Amino acid sequence: MKIDAKGMHFAELDRLIKSSPDSEVTIDNVLGQRYIAAGASGKNITINGVPGNALGAYMDGCRIEVRGNAQDAVGDTMNDGTLVIYGNCGDTTGYGMRGGRIFVKGYAGWRVGIHMKEYGSAVPEIVVGGSAGAYLGEYQAGGRIVVLGIGCEDRPCVGDFTSTGMHGGRIYVRSRYVPADLPKQTEVSAVTDKSELEPLVREFCGYFGYDADKLLADDYYVLTPSTAYIYKRMYTNRPF
Amino acid sequence: MIDYIQPDYEVVRNKELCIKCKVCVRQCANNVHVYDESRDVLYVDNSKCVNCHRCVTLCPAKALKIVKTDHCFKPSANYTEDIIKDIYRQADTGGVLLSSMGTPKSYPVYWDKILLNASQVTNPSIDPLREPMEIRTFLGRKPEEIRYLPDGSIETEKYPNLELKVPIMFSAMSYGSISKNAHIALARAAEQLGTFYNTGEGGLHEDLYKYGPNTIVQVASGRFGVHPAYLDAGAAIEIKIGQGAKPGIGGHLPGSKIGEEVSRTRMIPMGTDAISPAPHHDIYSIEDLRQLVYSLKEATDYKKPVIVKIAAVHNVAAIASGIARSGADIIAIDGFRGGTGAAPTRIRDNVGIPIELALAAVDTRLREEGIRNNVGLVVAGSVRTSADVVKAIALGADAVYIATPALLAIGCHLCRSCHAGRCNWGIATQVPELVQRLNPDVAYKRLVNLVSAWSHEIMEIMGGMGINSIEALRGNRLMLRGIGLTQKELDILGIRHAGE
Ligand code: SF4
Numbered sequence: 001m002k003i004d005a006k007g008m009h010f011a012e013l014d015r016l017i018k019s020s021p022d023s024e025v026t027i028d029n030v031l032g033q034r035y036i037a038a039g040a041s042g043k044n045i046t047i048n049g050v051p052g053n054a055l056g057a058y059m060d061g062c063r064i065e066v067r068g069n070a071q072d073a074v075g076d077t078m079n080d081g082t083l084v085i086y087g088n089c090g091d092t093t094g095y096g097m098r099g100g101r102i103f104v105k106g107y108a109g110w111r112v113g114i115h116m117k118e119y120g121s122a123v124p125e126i127v128v129g130g131s132a133g134a135y136l137g138e139y140q141a142g143g144r145i146v147v148l149g150i151g152c153e154d155r156p157c158v159g160d161f162t163s164t165g166m167h168g169g170r171i172y173v174r175s176r177y178v179p180a181d182l183p184k185q186t187e188v189s190a191v192t193d194k195s196e197l198e199p200l201v202r203e204f205c206g207y208f209g210y211d212a213d214k215l216l217a218d219d220y221y222v223l224t225p226s227t228a229y230i231y232k233r234m235y236t237n238r239p240f
Numbered sequence: 241m242i243d244y245i246q247p248d249y250e251v252v253r254n255k256e257l258c259i260k261c262k263v264c265v266r267q268c269a270n271n272v273h274v275y276d277e278s279r280d281v282l283y284v285d286n287s288k289c290v291n292c293h294r295c296v297t298l299c300p301a302k303a304l305k306i307v308k309t310d311h312c313f314k315p316s317a318n319y320t321e322d323i324i325k326d327i328y329r330q331a332d333t334g335g336v337l338l339s340s341m342g343t344p345k346s347y348p349v350y351w352d353k354i355l356l357n358a359s360q361v362t363n364p365s366i367d368p369l370r371e372p373m374e375i376r377t378f379l380g381r382k383p384e385e386i387r388y389l390p391d392g393s394i395e396t397e398k399y400p401n402l403e404l405k406v407p408i409m410f411s412a413m414s415y416g417s418i419s420k421n422a423h424i425a426l427a428r429a430a431e432q433l434g435t436f437y438n439t440g441e442g443g444l445h446e447d448l449y450k451y452g453p454n455t456i457v458q459v460a461s462g463r464f465g466v467h468p469a470y471l472d473a474g475a476a477i478e479i480k481i482g483q484g485a486k487p488g489i490g491g492h493l494p495g496s497k498i499g500e501e502v503s504r505t506r507m508i509p510m511g512t513d514a515i516s517p518a519p520h521h522d523i524y525s526i527e528d529l530r531q532l533v534y535s536l537k538e539a540t541d542y543k544k545p546v547i548v549k550i551a552a553v554h555n556v557a558a559i560a561s562g563i564a565r566s567g568a569d570i571i572a573i574d575g576f577r578g579g580t581g582a583a584p585t586r587i588r589d590n591v592g593i594p595i596e597l598a599l600a601a602v603d604t605r606l607r608e609e610g611i612r613n614n615v616g617l618v619v620a621g622s623v624r625t626s627a628d629v630v631k632a633i634a635l636g637a638d639a640v641y642i643a644t645p646a647l648l649a650i651g652c653h654l655c656r657s658c659h660a661g662r663c664n665w666g667i668a669t670q671v672p673e674l675v676q677r678l679n680p681d682v683a684y685k686r687l688v689n690l691v692s693a694w695s696h697e698i699m700e701i702m703g704g705m706g707i708n709s710i711e712a713l714r715g716n717r718l719m720l721r722g723i724g725l726t727q728k729e730l731d732i733l734g735i736r737h738a739g740e
């Protein structure tokens with residue numbers, strides 16, 4: 001099914017997508033319509049244009065390709081599925097994400113992967129090709145974030161306050177510049193075992209045409225939390 | 241290190257009555273009672289007692305009582321015993337003080353300074369035992385106008401509403417902060433009563449999905465347990481912005497309380513802290529709130545009302561006005577005397593405003609702006625009796641949320657130590673042996689009893705006023721009079737003084 005979204009209200013567009021009998025849906029002339037495929041499952045969606053905020057929020061198993069940039073809250077609280085963005089994306093990408101994958105060719109805004117979780121086999125993954133803004137992985141409780149920093153090889157490719165409040169999961173960064181202000185509870189180490197990284201980088205390169213072997217040969221560091229109880233020592237119980 | 245803090249309570253055992261059955265030893269999870277086999281004596285460690293009455297209640301010989309110690313500091317109205325002990329505690333540990341349940345401080349309770357009206361001679365009272373009395377409540381956005389179709393039937397733009405048989409719902413308490421058995425009791429009672437309970441921000445246990453039609457599912461900043469099936473399961477979705485007992489502070493369940501089932505329900509690994517900070521980092525404005533409201537509506541096909549819950553704070557009327565324009569269907573306001581499973585003490589005891597003033601201010605503001613019908617209004621934060629419910633509705637609420645009375649009904653003794661995680665009544669704990677003590681079959685009936693009794697009382701009070709429909713009570717402030725209030729307080733409450 002092909003939809004021309006020119007001038008269309010988001011509610012109408014979303015209704016058309018969800019009620020479409022075809023699993024393949026192509027939407028042209030998308031310009032800022034929010035909540036595309038929110039909570040949806042079982043569709044293969046190609047978006048030509050720039051979708052609005054909360055693309056694929058609570059999504060449960062669609063595959064979405066965006067031929068353009070995406071805005072804020074991409075994949076908010078997403079459960080399953082794959083989002084491939086052939087451009088940049090905005091703030092809070094993958095907020096509270098608990099499964100599925102997001103691949104972004106370019107850079108990503110602030111607070112990417114905030115509150116990301118994992119449970120059992122549901123391990124969400126975000127791969128950002130360029131740089132990521134401040135507060136990357138804030139309160140991260142699980143999942144994997146990879147920042148490849150393509151085009152920022154001469155400077156840090158993650159922003160200030162990266163991994164603040166992180167208490168689970170891992171953040172891989174292809175860079176030689178470790179931020180100076182990492183919080184005390186985060187541990188930094190050089191990546192020696194790239195087995196977890198490799199399939200993600202290869203899939204990323206498959207979409208966006210980069211040389212996976214070359215990217216994988218570079219140095220990466222990984223951020224992990226040193227404790228799952230970040231506030232353990234902060235409180236004193238009062239009996240009344 | 242010398243411990244400066246002496247016990248608050250003393251466990252008194254009547255040795256003549258005690259039969260040394262050792263029930264107290266087994267029942268006290270705080271290990272206050274100890275049996276010394278070699279000497280065949282029972283002794284107590286008063287310093288660990290939280291005054292929860294478990295041992296007292298279960299002692300078959302009725303040989304126990306708990307008394308407030310008469311050991312004292314030199315009395316001072318300024319440096320009270322509480323303040324002195326808090327300073328010692330913080331000097332010992334360097335920690336932020338943590339407490340639970342509602343503030344024990346003596347702030348004014350406006351419910352107790354408002355009197356209700358009754359009819360005499362004209363507009364006679366109604367006997368609810370003989371005549372129909374409607375307390376069914378529809379909660380949500382109401383249509384702006386009524387249109388007639390050619391065939392004479394009424395066509396209204398339909399907004400999803402919750403239908404409540406009683407204007408009382410159970411407030412958000414997460415699985416994690418309270419036990420699974422407590423959740424089961426709340427869910428079953430809500431189903432039987434034709435009302436709703438609220439998951440809080442801890443997700444929905446798989447065994448409780450069947451109560452979905454009577455469940456409000458919460459979405460908080462940490463998004464614990466939120467996924468499409470969870471959103472679909474609930475009858476309404478509540479976005480938690482704030483909680484009355486701790487405005488500006490988020491939820492934080494320590495990793496020690498996250499065992500296997502809580503972990504599966506919250507969808508986080510076992511033993512990690514569950515952090516739901518106060519700020520939703522994607523919400524900085526009413527427009528952003530609107531985005532979250534609409535993303536939830538889109539994800540659930542506009543079938544369910546969306547509630548936005550906020551704490552009662554100084555500018556609550558302006559905030560509520562914004563929320564009423566955000567697309568939310570219901571606003572829930574939680575007053576500062578409300579309970580909590582754990583909150584920093586200084587926040588609990590000092591931040592926020594009473595629900596009575598917040599409710600009056602919000603209802604007035606929304607009516608002045610002509611947007612009161614955009615939203616349903618639910619209030620919480622120390623609604624303790626059916627009379628409080630009636631007063632809340634007459635001040636403008638559509639319904640109330642109760643939590644502390646619901647917990648009291650199932651055995652809570654308000655020992656205010658939920659944050660310690662060893663609730664002897666099986667409520668605020670995840671310790672399997674303690675959870676087992678709460679029998680949901682008994683507990684749900686006690687909840688049904690409580691709310692049914694309150695419903696009868698509400699009908700009686702309404703009948704006395706000559707009102708037979710809750711619609712006619714809503715916002716009917718003429719039914720209220722203040723007693724011992726200043727003119728300013730009366731103005732904010734929008735009521736007159738008794739005798740006027
Ligand atoms: S904590 Fe409760 S059970 Fe233990 S001694 Fe005190 S009142 Fe009894």
Ligand code: SF4
Pocket residue numbers: 292340341647651652653654655656657658659662663664665666667668
């Ligand atoms: S729930 Fe349990 S711990 Fe909390 S106040 Fe009630 S009896 Fe005490």
